Amino acid sequence: MNSKMHLALSVLLLVASAATAAGPYKPDASAPRASVPEKYRWDLSALFADDEAWEAGFSLAQTQTAALAAYKGKLTAAATIRAALDDYFSARQAMDRVAAYANLKASEDDGVAGYQELRQRALGLGNDFRARTGFIRQELLRLDEAAAKRVLAKAALAPYRRYIEDLRRRRFRILGDEAERVLGLAGDNLWSETDLNEIPSDIELAFKAALKDIKLPRIIDDKGKLVELSLANYAKYRASKDRLVRRMAVEGLFGSLKKNEDVLAAILGGEVKRDVFLARARGYERSVDAYLDRQDIPAAVVENLVSSVHENLAPLHRYLGLRKKLLGLPDLYLYDLYAPLVPSAKADIPFEEAMRDVLAAVQPMGPDYAAQLSGPDMLGRRMLDVYPNKGKESGAYAHSLWGFPQLVLLNYMNDIEDVSTTAHELGHAMHGRINNQAHPVQDAGYSSLTAEIASTFNEMLLNKHLLAKYRGDPKMRLYLLSQLADRIRTTVYRQTLFTEFELKIHGFAEAGTPITAELLDRTYADLVKLYYGPSFTVGPNDGQEWSYIPHLYWKHYMFSYACGLASAVTLSEKVAAGDVAARERYLMMLAQPREEHPVEILVDAGVDLMQPEAIAAAARLLDQTVAEMEKLSERAATPKKG
Incomplete structure (x- = not known):
C-alpha cells in the first residue's frame, strides 16, 4: 500500500479505536448539543476563538468597508486600482x-x-458591504476599451488581470448612473459575487414565512400513534414502509398546500416577474440567459439537458415499472416513489466505519487525494459536525472560505444513506480545498455546475465500492442498486x-401570460405525467408539488444538479476503471480558476454538456442498474429446490 494511503487509513483507525474504547455514540436528534462528544463537533476556532473575537472582527470589517470610500471616483490609474482591489x-x-462564523x-x-x-x-454587514463597494465594479466597467487595455498592461494589475477581464465580459450590460441606482434599490442581483441562493430576496422570505404558517394535519405514524405532520418530518413519513402512512403524509401536505395555492402562486409569480424584470432591464430577452450569463454558462446547456432527458425517459419508465412490481402495487402513486424496496437490508453503520468506506472508495483518486482528505487541516482536525442535536440545522452542507479550513455539517444517523451524504459533502470540501490552494482569493471559486460534479463524483465512487463490499449479499446489493436508481431518478x-x-413559468411571464395557481398546477401535472410514464398514476393534487419547492427561488440553479450527476457518472466511470489521464483531467477541473468558462472546463475533463451524450450515459447507467435489479429480484423470488 502507498505510504500516503497507509497514513490516511491510519488516521481513521486511530479515531475508530478511540471510539470503540469509549463505546459507540448513539445519535439522537433530540439530544442537547453538549451531550454530543466534542470530537464529533466541529472546531470553529480558526475563524474566531470566541464571540468576543467575532465582535472585534465585525468592527474590523465595518472599518475596512468604510475606508474603501476613499477610492470613489479615482479608479483610472493602475496603481490606484491595484490599491483599491x-x-x-x-x-x-x-x-x-x-x-461564516455567525452562520455556522x-x-x-x-x-x-x-x-x-x-x-x-x-x-x-454583507448588504452594507455590497452597497458601499458597488462603485468599484461600476468604475472598472466604465473604463473605455483603450483605457482598460492600457491599465491592464501595467505590471501592478497582473494579479487582478483575470478578475477584471471577467468582470468586464458583461460591460455592455451596464446602465447609466441613475438607472443603476434604481436597480440597486430594486435588489438587482445579477452582479453579485455571492451565490444567489445565499442572498434571499424579500419575495423568497415571504414564501418561507407563508410556508411556515401553513397548518398541516395530524397523521397516524408507523406505530399507530397520532403525530403532527411538518415539513421537517414529511420526508420521513413519505418514505414509510406503511403505504397508508406515506399516503397520509403526501395527501396531507398537498391538500394543505392546495388550500393556500393562490397565495403561494402569487408569491412565486412575483419572484418570476422580478427575475424577468432584472434580466430585461439589462437587455436580456429571457431570465435564464441573464442568470446563466453570470457564470458564463450558455442557456443551450439547459436546453440540451431538457431535450436529452426527453429522449431518454425509457429507463426511468422501466425503473418505475419495476418499483411498482417489487412493491406489489396495482397502481404507483407519488407517495410510492420513496418507499424502500428492500427495507430489511438497511445496515447500522457507525461513523468510523463510514469514514473507512469513504476513504477506501476514493482510492482511485490516488494517494495524494486521500492524504489531503485525512490531513491535519481536514479530517485530522475537527472539520466535521457529525451528529444531530436538538435545534441543529437539518440536512448537510460543506463550507469553504478561502484562507481557512474546510468545514462540513452532517446529521449522521448510522444509516447507509448517511454514508453517501458524507462522501458527497467531503467531495465538496475537497473541491474547495484544491481550488483555494491553487489560486489567490480573487481567482478562487467555481460555478454551480462544477460544484455539483465534485460531490456526486464521490458518491459514484462510493457506490462502486459498496457494491463490491457487499458482493456476496444479494439483499444489500439490491438495496444499493435501488439507492443508485433513486439517486439518478x-x-x-x-x-x-x-x-x-x-x-x-418564466416563459409565461416573458410572454405576458398571467401566472395563476391553476396554470401552475396544470403545467406541473403535465410534466409529471410526461416524465413518470405509463406505470405511474397522477394523483388529484400532484400538480401542487411545485408550491413547496424552495429551489424555484434560486434563479435557474436546479439544472446544475442534473448536469452535475450526469457529468459525474461519465467522469467517475473512467477514473474508477483506472484511467490515470482521466483522473488527472478531473483534478485539473477542480483546480480551475473562477474565471474559466465552465463548459470548456468540462470539455477538457471529458464531458460536453452542449451534446446529449452525458445525459444518455446517466440513462444507460439507470437502465443497467434496473436490469441487475430485475435479475436479483427474480432470483430471490425463485423457490430453492430440495
Whole structure:
C-alpha cells in the first residue's frame, strides 16, 4: 500500500479505536448539543476563538468597508486600482469570515437566540458591504476599451488581470448612473459575487414565512400513534414502509398546500416577474440567459439537458415499472416513489466505519487525494459536525472560505444513506480545498455546475465500492442498486423536471401570460405525467408539488444538479476503471480558476454538456442498474429446490 494511503487509513483507525474504547455514540436528534462528544463537533476556532473575537472582527470589517470610500471616483490609474482591489478583497475576506462564523454557529442550535442575532447582523454587514463597494465594479466597467487595455498592461494589475477581464465580459450590460441606482434599490442581483441562493430576496422570505404558517394535519405514524405532520418530518413519513402512512403524509401536505395555492402562486409569480424584470432591464430577452450569463454558462446547456432527458425517459419508465412490481402495487402513486424496496437490508453503520468506506472508495483518486482528505487541516482536525442535536440545522452542507479550513455539517444517523451524504459533502470540501490552494482569493471559486460534479463524483465512487463490499449479499446489493436508481431518478430526472417547469413559468411571464395557481398546477401535472410514464398514476393534487419547492427561488440553479450527476457518472466511470489521464483531467477541473468558462472546463475533463451524450450515459447507467435489479429480484423470488 502507498505510504500516503497507509497514513490516511491510519488516521481513521486511530479515531475508530478511540471510539470503540469509549463505546459507540448513539445519535439522537433530540439530544442537547453538549451531550454530543466534542470530537464529533466541529472546531470553529480558526475563524474566531470566541464571540468576543467575532465582535472585534465585525468592527474590523465595518472599518475596512468604510475606508474603501476613499477610492470613489479615482479608479483610472493602475496603481490606484491595484490599491483599491487589495483593500476590497481584504475587506471582503473580513466580511466573509464574520458571516461564516455567525452562520455556522447559528446552524448548531436554533434555540440559542444570541447566534441567530449574530447571523442577522452578519447579513446586514454583507448588504452594507455590497452597497458601499458597488462603485468599484461600476468604475472598472466604465473604463473605455483603450483605457482598460492600457491599465491592464501595467505590471501592478497582473494579479487582478483575470478578475477584471471577467468582470468586464458583461460591460455592455451596464446602465447609466441613475438607472443603476434604481436597480440597486430594486435588489438587482445579477452582479453579485455571492451565490444567489445565499442572498434571499424579500419575495423568497415571504414564501418561507407563508410556508411556515401553513397548518398541516395530524397523521397516524408507523406505530399507530397520532403525530403532527411538518415539513421537517414529511420526508420521513413519505418514505414509510406503511403505504397508508406515506399516503397520509403526501395527501396531507398537498391538500394543505392546495388550500393556500393562490397565495403561494402569487408569491412565486412575483419572484418570476422580478427575475424577468432584472434580466430585461439589462437587455436580456429571457431570465435564464441573464442568470446563466453570470457564470458564463450558455442557456443551450439547459436546453440540451431538457431535450436529452426527453429522449431518454425509457429507463426511468422501466425503473418505475419495476418499483411498482417489487412493491406489489396495482397502481404507483407519488407517495410510492420513496418507499424502500428492500427495507430489511438497511445496515447500522457507525461513523468510523463510514469514514473507512469513504476513504477506501476514493482510492482511485490516488494517494495524494486521500492524504489531503485525512490531513491535519481536514479530517485530522475537527472539520466535521457529525451528529444531530436538538435545534441543529437539518440536512448537510460543506463550507469553504478561502484562507481557512474546510468545514462540513452532517446529521449522521448510522444509516447507509448517511454514508453517501458524507462522501458527497467531503467531495465538496475537497473541491474547495484544491481550488483555494491553487489560486489567490480573487481567482478562487467555481460555478454551480462544477460544484455539483465534485460531490456526486464521490458518491459514484462510493457506490462502486459498496457494491463490491457487499458482493456476496444479494439483499444489500439490491438495496444499493435501488439507492443508485433513486439517486439518478431524483437528481437527473426530477431536477430536470423542476428545471423545465422553471423555464416554462418564466416563459409565461416573458410572454405576458398571467401566472395563476391553476396554470401552475396544470403545467406541473403535465410534466409529471410526461416524465413518470405509463406505470405511474397522477394523483388529484400532484400538480401542487411545485408550491413547496424552495429551489424555484434560486434563479435557474436546479439544472446544475442534473448536469452535475450526469457529468459525474461519465467522469467517475473512467477514473474508477483506472484511467490515470482521466483522473488527472478531473483534478485539473477542480483546480480551475473562477474565471474559466465552465463548459470548456468540462470539455477538457471529458464531458460536453452542449451534446446529449452525458445525459444518455446517466440513462444507460439507470437502465443497467434496473436490469441487475430485475435479475436479483427474480432470483430471490425463485423457490430453492430440495
